[in-house]
Amino acid sequence: MPSALSYVLAFAFVFPGVLALLVRDPRRSRIVGFGGGAAASFLGLSMTLAGAAQGKTVRFPLPAPVPWTVSELYMDGLSAFFLALIFLLGFLASVYAVGYMREFDEGRRGQSAPLFFNLLLLSMALVVSAGDMLSFLLGWEGMSLSSYFLVVFEHERAEARRAGLIYLVATHIGTGGILVAFLSLVRQTGSFSFNGFAAVPFADPALLAATFGFALLGFGTKAGMFPFHIWLPYAHPEAPSPVSALMSGVMIKMGVYGIVRFLFYLLPGAPASFGGVVIVLGLLSGVFGVLYAIAQHDVKRLLAFHSVENVGIILLGVGAASVCLAQGQAGAARILLAGGLFHTLNHALFKGLLFMGGGSVFQGTHTRNIERMGGLMRGMPLTGLTFLIGSMAISAVPPLNGFASEFEIYRGLWEAAGKGGVSPGLLITAMAGLALIGGLAFVCFVKVVGTVFLGTARSPQAAAARDPATSMAFPMGALALLCVAFGVAPALALDPIRSLLPIGPVSLPVSPPPETAGTFTVAAALCAVVGGLCLLRFFLLRRNGKQAAGTWACGFAYSTPRMQYTATSFADPVIHVFRGLLRPHTVREERAKGRFLTEIQFDTHVLDLFENGIYLPLYRLFLRLAFLARRLHPGYIHLYLGYILGTVVILLVLFR
Amino acid sequence: MTTLAVLLLLLGIHLAVSERIRPAIRSLAAQGFLLGLLPLLDTAGTDWRAVALCVSTIAVKGAAIPAILSRAVSRLEIGQESESLISTRAAIVLTGVLTLSAFVACERFGLTGKDQIGGAAGLTLLFSGLLTMTTRVKAVSQVIGFVVLENGIFLLGAASGSEFTLPIELGIFLDLFVAVFLMGILMFKIQRAFTHTDVANIHALKD
Amino acid sequence: MESLLHMTLFLALAPLLSGIVRKTKAFLSCRRGAPLAQPYLDLWKLFRRGIVRSTTASWIFDLSGPVVLGGALVLAAATPLYGREVPIPMHFVFYIYLMALPRFFQTLAGLDTGSAFGGLGSSREAAVSAMAEPALLLALCGLAHLGAADSIGGFLASLPSGSVFRHPETILIAGTLFLLLIAENARIPVDDPTTHLELTMIHEAMVLDHAGVDLAMIQMASHLRLAVFSALASSVLFPHSLTLTPGLGVPAAMLRLALCGVLIGAVEAGTARMKLSRVAPFLMVATVLASIALALQYAG
Secondary structure, eight states, X not given: OOHHHHHHHHXXXXXXXXXXXXXXXXXXXXXXXXXXXXXXXXXXXXXXXXXXXXXXXXXXXXXXXXXXXXXXXXXXXXXXXXXXXXXHHHHHHHHHHHHHGGGGTGGGTTTTHHHHHHHHHHHHHHHHHBOBHHHHHHHHHHHHHHHXXXXXXXXXXXXXXXXXXXXXXXXXXXXXXXXXXXXXXXXXXXXXXXXXXXXXXXXOHHHHHHHHHHHHHHHXXXXXXXXXXXXXXXXXXXXXXXXXXXXXXXXTHHHHHHHHHIIIIISTTOOHHHHHHHHHHHHHHHHHHHHHHHTOOBHHHHHHHHHHHHHHHHHHHHHHHHHHHHTTOHHHHHHHHHHHHHHHHHHHHHHHHHHHHHHHHHHHHSOOBGGGOOOHHHHOHHHHHHHHHXXXXXXXXXXXXXXXXXXXXXXXXXXXXXXXXXSHHHHHHXXXXXXXXXXXXXXXXXXXXXXXXXXXXXXXXHXXXXXXXXXXXXXXXXXXXXXXXXXXXXXXHHHHHHHHOSSSOTTOOOSSOTTSOOHXXXXXXXXXXXXXXXXXXXXXXXXXXXXXXXXXXXXXXXXXXGGSOOHHHHXXXXXXXXXXXXXXXXXXXEEEETTEEEEEEEEEEEOOHHIIIIIHHHHHHHHHHHHHHHTTOOSOXXXXXXXXXXXXXXXXXXXX | OHHHHHHXXXXXXXXXXOOBHHHHHHHHHHHHHHHHHHHHHXXXXXXXXXXXXXXXXXXXXXIIHHHHHHHHHHHHTOOSXXXXXXXXXXXXXXXXXXXXXXXXXXXXXXXXXXXHHHHHHHHHHHHHHHHHHHHBOBHHHHHHHHHHXXXXXXXXXXXXXXXXXXXXXXXXXXXXXXXHHHHHHHHHHHHHHHSSOBGGGGGGGOO | OHHHHHHHHHHHHHHHHHHHHHHHHHHHTTOOOSOTTHHHHHHHXXXXXXXXXXXXXXXXXXXXXXXXXXXXXXXXXXXXXXXXOOSSOOBHHHHHHHTHHHHHHHHHHHHHTOOHHHHHHHHHHHHHXXXXXXHHHHHHHHHHHHHTOSBHHHHHHTSOOSOTTTOHHHHHHHHHHHHHHHHHTTOTXXXXXXXXXXXXXXXXXXXXXXXXXXXXXXXXXXXXXXXXXXXXXXXXHOGGGGGSOHHHHHHHHHHHHHHXXXXXXXXXXXXXXXXXXXXXXXXXXXXXXXXXHHHHHHHO
């Protein structure tokens, strides 16, 4: 996109946000603010697609944010992919927000949201199109701050403030890591621009490893990678649902973008061990993410843990691609990197869909606890259907898009390990881990769909819930359609992604491998068979008759919906197997009146092992050190002057 | 050779994850029997030394030691369970990991093909013997673990291509036999003194 | 034409296999047992019955029968029975994941009626299959590596045959597949479909609210799954039978399946059902076996 257009785009994002602050009527404010954001995203999406179709890197200088430096934006294949991702989900989330934010109309509490929302979109676009360190960091900080304000949007609630604080600290530790990595690159190459970084290979392997380590810390924190994931399950649930959709779907992918940018562009010749570390961390993220998700009762927290899981899967693909590239298997690397990016896209689609569905359910029932829901398929058929599609996609059930991208990753891993013999131990372990993650995600989403949408309502609110308005239903429907489309015909997305990749010969493997049936064939066969069987069932039932009756309860009747199977019980077999890792915490209280037990209260939850085992002790240590440091400044001005004197003397003596 | 090694490897895993004492002793006897077959298969012609080694291995490891142990179990009335400090799930996972690392280690040693499989089987036996000794509570299990460890070393030696020298092997047998015998007697003593053979409680003896 | 023969064979043989299993089990426990054709009679009876549908059930419940049977049929279409050619040649990872589709609907249908039994069964079924997944993947990876192909039919037919002693890993993989067969098809050490107590069941508790046509479809799907797993596990041991001409291959396949049925029946008669908490170690053992088979391949 030409330079002038990007200014237009920036204006298109900021102006409606500012206008929304000024409009008095909250409804108009929503429409102006988020509608403007949606329009700007649509503009951005079409510009990106048009630019990517030309197929060459576009670059243009900007007036620098800092004097004496040249700042430039550029759009190569990787940037184009992420820009498309941001604008696509940005568009749908903005449309969703127009309807969703009605909740905050009262007392005009929602007026500031459009501005931060649009700024978040704009700064993410800046992050992925930045061509030098300074504009990158500018975008990165803008993204962190605007999303912080969205997390603490409901600042009257203490949980939101606490989540915001945790998020702010985590994201700045991450920024610190990125800054150190960039400064190391600057010191090594003497340049501030990405092209300059890539031009000079590292001489010192230890320095290279340290640089990558800091970058991984920084980007991994943003991506929610294990063990830096602890902020994510706090921050994502507290934000309003469209924001959660955007944060989980797109914002954490900025971390993935950073890791890909470093591994494949900025650190040419990265050794295989870097990719190995990424694979291991990805596996751990996947397994722990899904295990913690299974133990959750709060629907948005559960989805947030699944983001950790899916980032793990993406990193698995990206890391394995790097390993293969370092070992000279460019073909497998190409499949793997394309698979990782495809999963990035797919995760944005189905996680966006699921968060939106969760938001609609929340508006209907006013609770996030899935144990208080049930039977919503009746009142909310559209939400139910789209949520079901999203759940099948995230559990990698074919023929949906979640499976399509995981299949690519499997295929690449097998291409490398099974046929090429590249570190088979690690890569086949990764395959087995991926299978375990898939199976556990399956358990988790059967649990969610089953308790939220099926059975009977467990509370009056759940019984009264209805499908949301069109502006919220449209994005959910669109995302569900995309999930099906990319699942049935993965080539729709895979071919463009492959054409954007920097590695490997372009003519390399199509998906699926020619000798086996593709998703489309299988989906067609399934549709035909299932359709035929449905017809058969229909005619047989018309002949044989069908009668309705209450659910069989051994001759008794289910007197209360609470006699249904709960989500906690559903998850129990898995939690029981992994109790050594999860350490479930159970509280059981019995109240008796005289000799008779009248009430039993049973509560079980799983605490994050790393949060309590590592971060909390670290935090306490830090606090203790801070108290020690406080003794150094008791408030006497003379002592401070003494410090200055001491410093001057030491500097003069030691450093001439 | 390979099939034998794989069978031994599986027996080693079985032993490390078994929850009862009798199956563990049976697994030990089977190991002894299979190890006895090893010298017959390995040498090109069947010379008398290989036969002697075979017979003595089967006699000591396949018959005598398991018999002593199983007599000890019935005499001591210590029950069926070989109580473990870790859960069966953890034992399975650990054994799996140890087995795979045995393969990796053998690759590092430069063993390939059949030798790698034999070496890995030997290392697995060694690991599972050590694991049994580390995690099991009862004294009998300690003895079993010790014998398995020795089996592992035997197999490792065979896989790494060293010659079977009869006097040395026989000497080792004698040592092993005496050791197991002594341990058997010791177990009786412990039993009589403390009315149980729970090794975990021995630390109470320290002053 | 070939495809038609393949599917007809699967559809015709699958209930018979269940009949063989039951007959063997009855024989070994000194009972006469139901006739071999009993599963066909059951299906015929159920297909002519109407259904009683719970008032709480939604469209997912109605869809579950067709999806479960449809999924099983497509799975059967990808499984080699008497030759390497199958109607739908499928990548092995795809094959594993395709099993998730019918299961997704079946477990949801178990929750759909709001019955505690359904939830109980669904929860256990989902947990068991989640833990079986890595073992299944590793086993098929091992076969794909041995047979040097990606599709199920391709690698099964090109497995090294005859020399079981030179390739102990095939035995390990066949063993793993047999353990998985037991776990995934509600067979005795893992699950007992014939007890009178729903609380102890896995699969049968889940389908307790299905009746008539729906139940017939689900039972047919269970027969098919058993046949699919048996065909897989047995052709690992006798890969040569997949390279015969159809004239010889069909009887060979029937023999293989019958052998497998007898083996399953013998295991069912000879073992007692495990506690539920023992299922996880059982599946972990399967995983360890499969990974050792892979390690052996990369070593040897």
